[in-house]
Amino acid sequence: MILKRIVLGVFLITGMLFNAADGSAAEKKAKVGFVYVGPIGDHGWSYQHNVGRLAIARTFSDKVKTTYVESVPYGADATRVITKLARSGHDLIFTTSFGYMNPTLKIAKRFPKVKFEHATGYKRSKNLATYSGRFYEGRHVVGLIAGKMTKSNILGYVASYPIPEVIRGINSTIIAARSVNPKIKIKVVWVSTWFDPGKEADATKALIAQGADVILQHTDSPAPLQQAQKNKVWAVGQASDMVNFGPKAQLTAIIDDWNAYYINRTKAMLEGTWKSQDTWGGFKSGMVKMAPYNKAIPADVVAMAEKAKDGIIAGTVHPFTGPIKDQSGKIVIPAGKTADDGMLLGMNFYVEGVDGTIPK
C-alpha cells in the first residue's frame, strides 16, 4: 500500500519536472545584468542602482531584459557571479561596487564580446568602462548648510574607509562649512565598513558626545540619522532620501541618481555605439541630486545652497577652489586655482579644519 503511494508520488513529480522543462521558450531580448554588494532593501547604495535598473526595464521594456544578483561578497563569489552573468548571454553588465574591480577586469578579458561597466573603480579595458558620481559636489552644498545650522561649531562625520572618495567628501564638506563660518571643526570616526548599523550608531553617539550637532555620513545605513533624531541634532542622508528614518533630523540628503546614465549606456549598447570610457557625473548630468530641504532650514540658507548648486552646474563654483591649506597650514591649492580631477581622484590628505589624522 505504502509502496504504491511512493511509486505514484515519484511518477507525479517526474511528470511535473518534464512539464516544466517544456515551457521555457524565451524570445530574443538584449540582457543587462547588475551585481549589487548589498541587499536591495529600500534605501542606500545598492537600492539606488536597482532604481536605475528598473529605469532601464521601463524605458526598453520590449527590447531589454534586466537581471540582478544582490548581496554578492567580494572575492571568490564575485568572480563566479559575474562570470555566470557573462556566460548566460548578458550583453552589458554593471558591477556596482569598488571591490568588484579586479574580478570584473579579469572576466572582461575572458569575454571580449560582453560589455562591462564598473562603478567607482579606476581600471579600464576595451570592454570595461568605469563610472562614478561627483558626490563631493553634494558635500559642498551640505557643508554650506551644516555651517549655517551648527551651534557648537563641531560637525561629526561617520566615515567608512580612508580611500580618496571618502577623504574628498570630508574635505569638500569642511571647506564649504568654513567658508560660511571659519570657526568650524569636523571630527571623523572611521568605522571600517560600508554598512553596519551597530557600529554606525556607536560612532554617531561618540560624535554627539564630543559636541557634534550636525552628523554627516559616508556609510550606508540609516543608523546615524536615527541616532541624530533621537539626540535632537541634525543629520544628512546618504545615497537615498532617508527622510523616513529621521524626518526631524534630516537636513537634506545627497541622492545618487544613476537612471539617466544607465539608460544612455543601454541605448549605446543597443545601437552599437557603446565605448569604454570613464564617466564622472555630478549635479550637471543629474547623477548627483539633493533631497528636499528640511523646513526648519531658514530661507536664506536654502537660497545660498541652491545658488551654490546652480553655480556648480554653471561651472562658476568649484568646491575645491584655492587658497586651500592642508592640516599643517601648507597651501595645497593656490588662490584662484581649482583642483583638477587627478588631484581629486588621488586625494589622500586632510584640509585645514579636520580633527585627527588619516588612518594609515
Next chain:
Amino acid sequence: MIRLELRGQVSERMVYCSPFFAVIMTLLSGMLIFSFLGVNPTQAIITFFVEPISSIDGIAELCVKATPLVLIAIGLSFCFKANIWNIGAEGQLTIGALAGGGLCLLFFNSSSQFLMPGMLIFGILGGMAWAGIPAFLKIRFGTNEILTSLMLTYIGLLILSYLIHGPWKDPEGQNFPESRLFQDAALLPIILDETRLHLGWIITLICVPVAWMLMTYHLIGFQIRVMGMAPMASNFAGFRGKNIIWISFLISGGLAGLAGTIEVAGPIGQIIPVISPGYGFTAIIVAFLGRLHPIGCLLSGLLMALTYLGGDNAQIELNLPNAVTGVFQGMLLFFLLASDVLVRYRIRIVSFKNKHRNIG
C-alpha cells in the same frame, strides 16, 4: 494518531537516512515556498538545483565553492567527534590565509616553484597556531573552548583588517584596502581549462580518504571516538585526554588554515578585507549534515555549495531575492535536526480505535 516511541537503541540506519529525509523535506517545502512566491515550483527547483550543475563550468564552480567547506568540515568532524567544540574555524581560516598569503607578499618578486607549496604549508601552520591557543587554554586552565575559539575568530578578523588597511595595503592601490595581486607563481594551477577549478579541489579529494583512514583505522581516530562517546572509558583505557584535545584542534585548525590559503591563492588571488563569507561557520552545518564522516562531509559540502550556486541562478533567472539561499540552508539544518528524532524514536501510527481500547 501519531505517536513517538523511544527506540531500544540508536538506529544505525536512521543515522544515515535522516540527512536524505532532510534534503527531501527541504525540497518539498522549498516547492511550497516557491509556489507562494508565484513561481512554478518545479521550474524553480530545476533552476535552483539542476541548472547550476548542468555544464562543465557549473560543476567546476560547484567544486570551487565546496572546497573550503569540505576541508573545514572534515577538520571540525575530528573535534566534534571527540566532543570538543571548535567554533573558531573562521578565525583559523583567516590566520591561515594571512600566513600563506603573507609569505607570498614577502616574496612578491619571486617566481620560485616552491612558493605555492610553501604558502600552503604556512597556511596549515597558521591555522594550527590559531587553533592551538584554545587547545592550550583548555588544557592548562580548563577554559571553555567554545568561547575562546569563537572570540579568537574576531581577533583574527581584526588582524586581517589591520594588515590590509595598513602594512599589507597595495602600494599602487590608491589607498584601497587590498593587497597587491599575487604573482602567477603564487597561484594554484587551474586543473581544468576554461574554468576556475584549481588544485585545491584535488587536495580536498586527497584529504577525504586520508581523514577517513585516520578516523576509522588509526589509533588516533579510535581514541577520538571513544573520548567523544565515553570520556570515562577513555580515561580507564589510559588514553591521554590532553593529547586528543591537541590533536583534534591541530587537525581542524590546520585544515581551516589550508582552506584559507587555498581561497587566497586560488579563486581570490590577493588578500582582501573579507576572505571568507562565513565558511568557518557554514562548515559546522556541513559537518553535522555529513554525520561527522569525511565522505559525508564531501557530499554535504557539495550540497551546501549547490545552494549558493542555486541562489545566484534563482536571482538571475527567476528574479527571486537572495534571501532564498538563506531560507534553503536554514530549512536544511532545521529538517536535519527534526529528522534526527528518528534516530532515537520511531513513529507509531496508532488508530483512534486502538487508543480508545488502550484507555478502556
